[in-house]
Amino acid sequence: MRILVVEDDVQIADLLTEALTNRQYIAGVAHDGESAWHEMQALEYDLVILDVTLPKMDGIQFCRKLRNQQLMTPVLMLTARDTKADKILGLDAGADDYVVKPFDLEELMARVRALLRRGGAIQPQLQWGDLSLNPSTYEVTYGNQPLSLTPKEFALLELLVTSGRRVLSRPGIIERMWSANDPPTEEAVKTHIRTLRQKLRAAGAPDTLIETVHGLGYRMKQLD
Numbered sequence: 001m002r003i004l005v006v007e008d009d010v011q012i013a014d015l016l017t018e019a020l021t022n023r024q025y026i027a028g029v030a031h032d033g034e035s036a037w038h039e040m041q042a043l044e045y046d047l048v049i050l051d052v053t054l055p056k057m058d059g060i061q062f063c064r065k066l067r068n069q070q071l072m073t074p075v076l077m078l079t080a081r082d083t084k085a086d087k088i089l090g091l092d093a094g095a096d097d098y099v100v101k102p103f104d105l106e107e108l109m110a111r112v113r114a115l116l117r118r119g120g121a122i123q124p125q126l127q128w129g130d131l132s133l134n135p136s137t138y139e140v141t142y143g144n145q146p147l148s149l150t151p152k153e154f155a156l157l158e159l160l161v162t163s164g165r166r167v168l169s170r171p172g173i174i175e176r177m178w179s180a181n182d183p184p185t186e187e188a189v190k191t192h193i194r195t196l197r198q199k200l201r202a203a204g205a206p207d208t209l210i211e212t213v214h215g216l217g218y219r220m221k222q223l224d
Contacts (some may be wrong), residue, residue, distance in 0.1 A: 001116060002026040002043065002176075006036040006062070007078065012101075016049060020112075024138055026177055032176045033057025037065065043175070045073055047115055052079040052090065060093045064074040067094035074115040077101070128161045129223050131205065145203040153196050154179070160210060160220055170216040184187055193218060 004021050007013040008031045020027040028043065030036035034056040036048075048066075052059035063075055077095040079086060087098050096118070099109050125131040130143045138154055140147040149157065155177055160168065170186040178184060191211060200209055209221050 001045045002028065003047045003100060003112070004028045004030065004036065004039055004045045005049045006030045006033070006054065006059070007049070008054050009051070012051075015105070016108075019109060021151065023109065024154055025112075026155060028091060031055075033059070033062045036062060040066070040071070040073070047112060048073055048075045049112070050075050050077050050095070052077060052081070052086075053202065060089060063090070063093040063095055074118065074173060076108075076111060076115055096156065111182055114157070126158065126161050128164075129209075131161070131200075142200060142203040142205045147203050149196070149199065149201050152192060153199070157196060158190050160218065163219065165219050167213045167217045167219045183196055 001024050005013055005016045005020070005027060007016065007029070010031070013029050013031065017027040017029050028039055028045070030039050031053040034181065036050075036059065038053075039045075039046075048067045050059045050062060055060070057065075059077060059079075062078070066073065066075065074097075076097045076099060077090045078099055078101060080101045090098050096115055098110055099111060105194070126135065132138075132141045135158060137152075138149075140154065140157065141204045142150055156173065159173065159176060173189050174183050174186070197207065197210055201207060204222070211219050211221050213219060
C-alpha cells in the first residue's frame with residue numbers, strides 16, 4: 001500500500017516516512033502542496049497524510065482540489081491548531097480524519113490503519129499454489145515453511161502474486177514500489193528478485209516459481 005506524506009517540516013516528514021516504511025507501507029513524500037498535487041497525478045496512492053500549513057498550496061486548498069477532482073483517496077490531516085473551528089474547516093474540505101500536533105506516533109499509525117480499512121485497501125489472504133501471503137500480518141509461508149522477508153521483499157512478492165501471469169517490467173515494478181522522489185536503479189530490482197528466489201527455494205519452492213520473461217520482466221509460474 002502506498003501512502004503520501006505531505007509535510008514541510010523535514011524532521012516530521014522523515015519520522016513519518018520511516019515509521020510507514022517500517023510497517024511495510026510504500027511512502028512517498030512532498031514538502032509543499034504543488035509538489036504533492038503533481039505526485040498524486042503521477043502515482044496512485046491509498047492514503048494521504050496532509051499537513052494543513054504548507055507552502056505554495058496549503059492543506060485545505062489541496063484537500064478541496066482533491067475532492068473537486070472527484071478523487072476519494074482517504075486524507076489524514078495534521079495541524080498544530082487544536083480548535084473546533086479548525087477541525088470543522090479541515091473536515092468540510094474533505095479530510096477523513098484530523099490529528100493535532102504534537103501527535104503520538106502509535107495512535108497516528110492506528111488511525112492510518114483504520115482509514116485504510118475503511119477505504120478497502122486491506123487485502124484478504126493471497127494464495128498462489130503452495131505459497132500463502134497474509135497482507136494484514138505480513139506472514140508468508142510456502143507449504144508449512146515460514147519465510148522471513150524484508151518489507152520490500154514482501155511488497156515485491158505481493159505485487160507479483162496479485163499480478164499473477166501478467167508480466168511486470170522492472171520500470172513498472174519501480175513505479176509501483178518506490179516513491180517517485182527516490183527511485184532505485186533496475187539493478188536493485190534484479191537484486192530483490194534474486195534474494196526473493198533464494199528465500200523461496202530455501203523454503204522448498206521451485207526455482208521457476210518466479211519466472212523471468214526475457215526482455216520483458218517477471219511473472220508467477222503457471223499453476224498446474
